Amino acid sequence: MSRSAHPAGPRHGDVLPEGHYAAPPADLNALDPKVWSATVERGTADGIVSVAGLDVLTLAERFGTPAYILDEADFRARCRAWQDAFSHLDADVYYAGKAFLSRAVVRWLHEEGLSVDVCSGGELTVALSAGMPAGRIALHGNNKTRAELEYAVKSGVGHVVVDSFEELARLSWIAHEQGVRQRILLRVTVGVEAHTHEFIATAHEDQKFGFSLTGGDAAEAVRRALTLDGVELAGIHSHIGSQIFDMAGFEVAARRVVGLLAQVKAEHGVELPEIDLGGGLGIAYTSEDDPQGPQEIATALTQIVRRECAAEGLAVPRLSVEPGRAIVGPTAFTLYEVGTIKPLEGLRTYVSVDGGMSDNIRTALYDAEYSVALVSRASAAEPMLSRVVGKHCESGDIVVRDAFLPADLAPGDLLAVPATGAYCRSMASNYNHALRPPVVAVRDGQARVIVRRETEEDLLRLDMG
Ligand SMILES: Cc1ncc(COP(=O)(O)O)c(C=O)c1O
Ligand SMILES: N[C@@H](CCCC[NH3+])C(=O)O
Numbered sequence: 001m002s003r004s005a006h007p008a009g010p011r012h013g014d015v016l017p018e019g020h021y022a023a024p025p026a027d028l029n030a031l032d033p034k035v036w037s038a039t040v041e042r043g044t045a046d047g048i049v050s051v052a053g054l055d056v057l058t059l060a061e062r063f064g065t066p067a068y069i070l071d072e073a074d075f076r077a078r079c080r081a082w083q084d085a086f087s088h089l090d091a092d093v094y095y096a097g098k099a100f101l102s103r104a105v106v107r108w109l110h111e112e113g114l115s116v117d118v119c120s121g122g123e124l125t126v127a128l129s130a131g132m133p134a135g136r137i138a139l140h141g142n143n144k145t146r147a148e149l150e151y152a153v154k155s156g157v158g159h160v161v162v163d164s165f166e167e168l169a170r171l172s173w174i175a176h177e178q179g180v181r182q183r184i185l186l187r188v189t190v191g192v193e194a195h196t197h198e199f200i201a202t203a204h205e206d207q208k209f210g211f212s213l214t215g216g217d218a219a220e221a222v223r224r225a226l227t228l229d230g231v232e233l234a235g236i237h238s239h240i241g242s243q244i245f246d247m248a249g250f251e252v253a254a255r256r257v258v259g260l261l262a263q264v265k266a267e268h269g270v271e272l273p274e275i276d277l278g279g280g281l282g283i284a285y286t287s288e289d290d291p292q293g294p295q296e297i298a299t300a301l302t303q304i305v306r307r308e309c310a311a312e313g314l315a316v317p318r319l320s321v322e323p324g325r326a327i328v329g330p331t332a333f334t335l336y337e338v339g340t341i342k343p344l345e346g347l348r349t350y351v352s353v354d355g356g357m358s359d360n361i362r363t364a365l366y367d368a369e370y371s372v373a374l375v376s377r378a379s380a381a382e383p384m385l386s387r388v389v390g391k392h393c394e395s396g397d398i399v400v401r402d403a404f405l406p407a408d409l410a411p412g413d414l415l416a417v418p419a420t421g422a423y424c425r426s427m428a429s430n431y432n433h434a435l436r437p438p439v440v441a442v443r444d445g446q447a448r449v450i451v452r453r454e455t456e457e458d459l460l461r462l463d464m465g
Helices: 056-062 072-087 103-112 122-131 145-155 167-179 217-227 248-268 292-310 323-331 362-366 454-463
Strands: 039-042 049-051 069-072 092-095 116-120 138-139 157-161 180-189 231-237 275-276 318-321 332-344 348-353 382-391 396-408 415-419 439-443 446-451
Touching: 049 056, 049 231, 049 323, 056 069, 056 217, 056 332, 056 415, 056 439, 056 446, 069 072, 069 248, 069 323, 072 092, 072 103, 072 292, 072 323, 072 415, 072 439, 092 323, 103 116, 103 122, 103 275, 103 446, 116 122, 122 138, 122 145, 138 145, 145 157, 145 167, 157 231, 167 180, 167 231, 167 415, 180 217, 180 248, 217 231, 217 248, 231 248, 231 323, 248 318, 292 318
Parallel strands: 069 439, 092 116, 092 318, 116 138, 138 157, 157 180, 180 231, 231 275, 275 318, 348 382
Antiparallel strands: 039 049, 069 332, 332 348, 332 415, 382 396, 439 446
16 A cells, blocks of 8 residues: 655545555545455445345344454355466465464365465364365474474375474474375575565575575485485475565575575485475555466466476476465455544544454554445545554554545444455454454355354353363
């Protein structure tokens, strides 16, 4: 989202300080298809927003607020788009479960032909319990516990992405004890400064993930992996970060990973058959964001891998990708009810909703930007510079930092924040003993709770008194 360094000046009683929106959108009732899921529309007669044919008033009535409303048809369509973009290649699409995982989602992934990447024993349990074949599961993590490694090997996961020397030795021993050879990839840090928030960039040198390519750890990890009898080294993995729009980082990563394959061939006479270039493709949170589609990404990545392999005299390896956000992010919105409205003359209006940082930590954690719309009715009122905040005891409890909402907004109105499918429910907390909201899947006029709302009994069950 572009923010103006030169504010447009006072507007509707609000002064726009530096760094805030320059101007309200032309039509506050418009829903930009870039940020809303595919079946969302505003009724032309009543102005009420619906998704999959279900209006938000009915959804709020049936399921309460806040609630994540997930558009199943859109989710499946995105899975198919990724699958189609990569399927004609020798390629696998692993959905990154950390973005949002539930058993229903795992079944959809299975039906659509995707694999899944998990990064904990808990995620592995969800994937397995919903029937994902173990061979189509990859296990990640920079500090997998011994128990998690044992569980993964015993379950027969397709591969473990090894992140450290300690883990390499540990995993080999565990697999040896279980009498198997575990297929692995080695995660390397390729030294790319991804253009994203510092906390979600993962391929620069100074961070916790992976074996450094430039420092020589990656080559050393290959040497050790090739001598260990508990592991079978299948290839190299790189993930440069998340919410990235610029393909240049992926291209550099692909080039460096292929460079390592060439080095491995030269040193060991071994051609590793697989590379995984991770996830990280950005989505539109606001109308200003311009993400690439899976087809463009598939084309760019395969071109570069093929070119580099040809230059190095290598056979083209099997390619995997791990999109999380790009699949689930745009498919859901969070539905909130407005509770209080506090206009601050000369500043902005604080609009408090019935959720907050417990259901969306991304704004506080990454300064993430979101859009928001009044969805329970249309309004012809003037735009009002607003900040949508939650109900938690923190002034950083912000859901949407800067937004224009209609000036006739009132308690009881419903707001929806789009593009909350990824890293919102999965990073939700019980702060202030908030009850984590449900995830309601909607499709063809039907709604189904796929993750139920927490109850106070859930909270008390963990409290040993
Ligand atoms: C190893 C790995 N793969 C895939 C992903 C998915 O990223 P995204 O949801 O941005 O596609 C992540 C998260 O950044 C990750 O750490
Ligand atoms: N949780 C982050 C992304 C990190 C992905 C995992 N490596 C986000 O909300 O953007």
